[in-house]
Each structure stands twice: as structure tokens, then as C-alpha cells.
Amino acid sequence: MFLARAPTTLTRIHLHAAHRASVHLSHIGSKPIPIPPNVSFETTPTSIAVTGPLGTTSLPLFPFVKIDQTPAELLVSVEDAEMKQQRQMWGTTRTLIANAITGMSEGFKVPLYLVGVGYRAAMEEDPRGTADGGSGKRLNMKLGYSHSVYIPIPPHITAEVPLPTKITLFCTDKHQLGLFTAKVQSLREPEPYKGKGIFVGNETRSIKSVKKK
Numbered sequence: 594m595f596l597a598r599a600p601t602t603l604t605r606i607h608l609h610a611a612h613r614a615s616v617h618l619s620h621i622g623s624k625p626i627p628i629p630p631n632v633s634f635e636t637t638p639t640s641i642a643v644t645g646p647l648g649t650t651s652l653p654l655f656p657f658v659k660i661d662q663t664p665a666e667l668l669v670s671v672e673d674a675e676m677k678q679q680r681q682m683w684g685t686t687r688t689l690i691a692n693a694i695t696g697m698s699e700g701f702k703v704p705l706y707l708v709g710v711g712y713r714a715a716m717e718e719d720p721r722g723t724a725d726g727g728s729g730k731r732l733n734m735k736l737g738y739s740h741s742v743y744i745p746i747p748p749h750i751t752a753e754v755p756l757p758t759k760i761t762l763f764c765t766d767k768h769q770l771g772l773f774t775a776k777v778q779s780l781r782e783p784e785p786y787k788g789k790g791i792f793v794g795n796e797t798r799s800i801k802s803v804k805k806k
Contacts, residue, residue: 618674622683625666626691629698634667636660641690645697647765652693655679658686696765703774705760709737709781709789713757719745732760736781737789744777 628634635642641660642651654660657679661668669687671679695701707714712735719731727745732752734742746752750773751763760777764770774793783790783798792798 619680619683619687622669622671622687624687625668626687626694627666628662628664629694632694632698634660634662636662643690643693643697645694647697647700650693650697650765652686652689654686655682658682660690692767696767700763700765701767701770702761702763703770704794705762705774705777706792707734707736707758707760707781708783708792709787711735712737712781712789714754714760715757716752716754721745723748732777734780736791742780744780747773 629645632643632645635644636654638654638656640651640653642649657672657676659670659672661670667690669683669690671683674680674683714732714734716730717733719727719729721727723729725745726748728748728750730746730752732744732746732754734744736742747769749764749766749769753761753763755761762770762774762777764773778791778793781790783792783796785798788798790798
């Protein structure tokens with residue numbers, strides 16, 4: 594029978610270092626970001642500008658965030674991954690840059706579906722025009738109320754109504770698109786008993802059974 598030898602001091606140091614490296618490695622932040630051929634970058638110590646077919650956007654950078662670029666991909670790193678703030682911002686910064694690349698090259702699109710008897714939507718001119726900072730367009734929706742519901746379309750959002758029960762929203766900023774989508778859905782949140790409301794994409798809601806007395 595052979596007895597296992599206790600690891601030497603040098604081996605223990607290597608194992609400890611490997612453990613620390615694996616603990617402080619950001620699985621999201623360490624992933625390379627593919628660069629489309631139609632996207633370019635301009636970096637400064639405090640920001641990165643992303644330019645593509647759909648425009649230009651700029652993201653602020655913390656001083657400890659480092660950007661390395663190759664012809665095919667972008668690499669994000671931080672100075673000291675053992676510091677909590679740097680670990681947190683590592684993955685966040687990588688996600689924001691990836692979203693900016695997608696936004697400037699392809700944009701983001703989300704469909705909304707109006708589910709309910711008599712529910713429908715139409716695009717029309719906003720009688721207030723652009724006086725309140727809008728785009729001059731608004732959605733006119735029938736959502737089961739005794740009145741129509743109107744919501745102005747912001748300038749950074751493109752809205753289409755291909756069907757009376759479907760609205761398609763498009764934006765180059767994923768965050769802004771999410772905010773406006775939530776605003777529209779809040780006008781008629783899906784309810785759990787009859788399954789009526791405004792649904793986002795492939796969203797589903799479980800239907801609750803009504804207890805009979």
C-alpha cells in the first residue's frame with residue numbers, strides 16, 4: 594500500500610494561487626467580444642466610443658478597466674480582480690460594450706402582443722407634435738377600458754403596428770428599449786385568470802383556476 598505524500602510548500606502555494614485565480618475570474622468579463630467588420634472603436638482612459646452603421650454611442654469606463662483590441666475581437670480586463678468593485682464592473686462593462694456593438698450594428702427589436710377581446714393598436718400622428726420632446730407619433734390602443742389609451746413614441750424608439758394585435762419596437766439602446774417596453778406593458782399587465790393583457794415576445798403567464806364556492 595502506498596501512502597499519499599503531503600504536498601510540499603511550493604505545491605501548496607501553487608494550488609492556493611490557482612484557487613484564488615479561479616475564484617476571482619469573471620466568466621462573463623473574460624469572454625472575448627467579437628467585432629463585426631462594420632464597427633469601429635475609439636478609446637480613451639475614461640470612455641469608449643462605438644461607431645457602426647446605425648450611429649455612434651459612448652460608454653464611460655472606470656480607470657481600472659483595460660480594453661485590448663485585436664482585428665477580430667475585443668478583450669476587457671481589470672487591474673486587480675481581487676477587489677470587489679473591479680470584479681463587479683468587469684462583467685458589467687463587458688456586457689455594456691457587447692450591447693453597444695449590437696445596438697450600433699444591428700439594433701434591438703422586441704414584439705408586443707395584445708391579447709384580449711377587442712384589444713387592438715394603431716399608429717397615428719400625435720396632435721401635440723414634437724412639443725413635449727416626442728417623435729410626433731403615438732400609439733392608440735384599445736385595452737378593454739371605456740376609453741382609448743394613448744402613448745407617445747420617444748424619438749429614440751421606432752414603433753410599427755404590422756397587425757392590430759401586434760406592436761414591434763426597435764431601438765439601438767437595449768436599456769432604453771426595455772424601459773419603454775415596460776411602460777407600454779404597464780398599461781395592461783397580463784392578468785393570471787383570463788390570460789389577457791400585453792405580452793412581450795414569447796412571454797407566457799400561468800392561468801390560475803378560479804375556486805368555486
